[in-house]
Amino acid sequence: xxxxxxxxxxxxxxxxxxxxxxxxxxxxxxxxxxxxxxxxxxxxxxxxxxxxxxxxxxxxxxxxxxxxxxxxxxxxxxxxxxxxxxxxxxxxxxxxxxxxxxxxxxxxxxxxxxxxxxxxxxxxxxxxxxxxxxxxxxxxxxxxxxxxxxxxxxxxxxxxxxxxxxxxxxxxxxxxxxxxxxxxxxxxxxxxxxxxxxxxxxxxxxxxxxxxxxxxxxxxxxxxxxxxxxxxxxxxxxxxxxxxxxxxxxxxxxxxxxxxxxxxxxxxxxxxxxxxxxxxxxxxxxxxxxxxxxxxxxxxxxxxxxxxxxxxxxxxxx
Numbered sequence: 280x281x282x283x284x285x286x287x288x289x290x291x292x293x294x295x296x297x298x299x300x301x302x303x304x305x306x307x308x309x310x311x312x313x314x315x316x317x318x319x320x321x322x323x324x325x326x327x328x329x330x331x332x333x334x335x336x337x338x339x340x341x342x343x344x345x346x347x348x349x350x351x352x353x354x355x356x357x358x359x360x361x362x363x364x365x366x367x368x369x370x371x372x373x374x375x376x377x378x379x380x381x382x383x384x385x386x387x388x389x390x391x392x393x394x395x396x397x398x399x400x401x402x403x404x405x406x407x408x409x410x411x412x413x414x415x416x417x418x419x420x421x422x423x424x425x426x427x428x429x430x431x432x433x434x435x436x437x438x439x440x441x442x443x444x445x446x447x448x449x450x451x452x453x454x455x456x457x458x459x460x461x462x463x464x465x466x467x468x469x470x471x472x473x474x475x476x477x478x479x480x481x482x483x484x485x486x487x488x489x490x491x492x493x494x495x496x497x498x499x500x501x502x503x504x505x506x507x508x509x510x511x512x513x514x515x516x517x518x519x520x521x522x523x524x525x526x527x528x529x530x531x532x533x534x535x536x537x538x539x540x541x542x543x544x545x546x547x548x549x550x551x552x553x554x555x556x557x558x559x560x561x562x563x564x565x566x567x568x569x570x571x572x573x574x575x576x577x578x579x580x581x582x583x584x585x586x587x588x589x590x591x592x593x594x595x596x597x
Contacts, residue, residue: 280475280498282372282444283414285345287315289521290499291488291513292446292477293506295320295349295374295418297381302338303544304561308506309343311537312514316347320376323352323361337368338548344371349418351376353388353399355406362407362415371413375404377433378420380452391452394423397433405440416444418479418501421464424453430464431471438472445472446501449480456504466495477501484512485519492520508564510537531569535592538565542592546585555585562588569595 280287293300293308295317305316318336325333339346348370352358362373377400379390386392393400408415417437422428434445447468449460460480469476478497482488483505491500506512515526529537541561546554562579566572575591582588 282345282416282475285371285414287499289517290315290475290477291517291520292347292499292501293317293513294479294501294503295376296503297379298557299507301336301545301548301557302342303541303548304510305342306544307537307541308510308513310540311510312517313510314343314513314517315345316342317374318348320349320351320379321361321365323350323354323357326350326361326364327357334368335548337365337370339369345414346370347372347374347416349374349376350407351379351384351389352403353392355399355402358403359406359410362411366411366413372416373407373411373413374416374418374446375407376418378418378448378452380420380455385452391420391423394420394429394433394452395427397429397436400433401436401440404437404442408441414443415441416446417442418446418448420448421451421461424451427451428464430468434468434472434476438474442474444475444477446477446479447497449478462491462494465491465497469496469498475499479503482516485516485525488516488520508534508538508561508567510541532596534565535596538562539589539592541565542585542588551585555582555588558588562592566595 280290293316297319300319321336348365350361376390377393384390421430447465449462449465465478475498477499478491478495479501482500482502488500511529518526542558545558559579563576566575578591
C-alpha cells in the first residue's frame, strides 16, 4: 500500500491512544518489531499556543519514518497552522481525528462531533491538505449512532478534498468502545472510495486482522486496545498477514524484560514521579495472566518508587 512517498509493507498500525501511545510506548512497539505507529492525539490549539506539555508529546526525535502525528480540533485555520507546526517537529504524515468519543472532546465540536457536521469536517480536511505538502489522513467512526451512519458520505467528502488514507473504526460514537465493531460498514466504505481504507475495531489477535481484511477488503488494519501490555501484537500480526505463520506469544521472561525496558524509557522521558505514575497501568497490563496477577496488581498500584516497581518485576522473573 502506498501513502505519499511511503510504500507500506503489510500495514498494521498502532492506533493513537490517549495516555498510552507516547514516545516510550511507540519506541517499545518498534523495538519488538512493529513498524507503523501513531502519536497520541494532539490538540491543535495547545500546539499553536506552544503549550510545553504538548510540545513534549511531539518529540519524534530518532523515530523511523513515516512519523504520523494525529491532531484534533474544530477550526480549519487552527488545524492548518497546527499541521504546519507538526511538520516543523518532523512529522511526515498528518492524521485528523474525527472519531474520539470522549465527552470533553465532543463538547468542543471536535472528534466525533464532526460526524454531525460534515461541512465542517470537509473544511477542516481541506484546510489541512492545502496547508501541507505531506500526506493527510483521517480517522473516523461510522456515525453518531445507528440512526446517523455517515461513514460513506464522509469518506467521499474527505477523498474529494485530497485526503490520502482513511481509517474506519467500526463503531458509532454512541457505542464508545462497547459492543462489537461492525466490519460490514468498513467493507461498504472501502467499496465506495479509491483511497486506501484501514480497518479498526476488535482486532485482538493476528487471526482477527486476517478475517477483517478478508471480510472487508480493507488495505490494512489498526490495532489499539489489544496492544495494552502486548506490544508484540503488532509485529505478530504483520508476520501472520505476510507469511501466514502464527508466531508464538512471548514467554513471561520476555514480557517482563520488555516491560522493564519500557519502564526505563518512561523514566527517561518523564522522570521518576510522572514516569512511575504512568507506568503503573502499563505494568498491570504486562502481567495479565501471570500467576497471582490480582495480588501483584495491588502491589503495583501501591508502589512509591521506581525501585519498588523493579523489585516486583524481579520477583516475577524469579
